[in-house]
Amino acid sequence: MAASLSGDLRGRTVAAVEGGSSIRQAAARFAVSPSAAVKPVRRVRETGSAAPGRVGGHRDPVLGPHEAFLRFLLAVRRGVTLREMRAGLRLRGVEVAALSTVHRALVRMGLRHGKSR
Structure with a gap:
């Protein structure tokens, strides 16, 4: 599994897109894949924060x-x-x-x- 982007890089990518760059341009500028640039931008639009979501956690037993x-x-x-x-x-x-x-x-x-x- 690939490592997640740092909070700083997520913030700079989102700021570049909000500043008028396309997502692909921002991805190229910060040397990340286009999908890695899309995810924090989408997350900001949905939740207001570029922070990554929770991974894993406890699930109650199905039965x-x-x-x-x-x-x-x-x-x-x-x-x-x-x-x-x-x-x-x-x-x-x-x-x-x-x-x-x-x-x-x-x-x-x-x-x-x-x-x-």
Whole structure:
């Protein structure tokens, strides 16, 4: 991933465009790509600031609200598979694309699934 532009360079690019230069001219003047010049200008128009937006961060678990249902499935049927759990969630209107999503939810809850050893 390429490094983001410094705040100073973002500000100078925006100032050049606001001063009458085209975005491509400003990009050439400051030796950045045209897309790197477009982004801070667009951000100033949308938010009033050329500062970059947040990258990354914490997301709430997708299946967090359905923890009770997953516990119920495991209690009712001992050898339930991840596919069967996903099918049960789908019947409840919860679309889960990857089986790993169900697995991570179980791990987060401290539960196990599959055959007993």
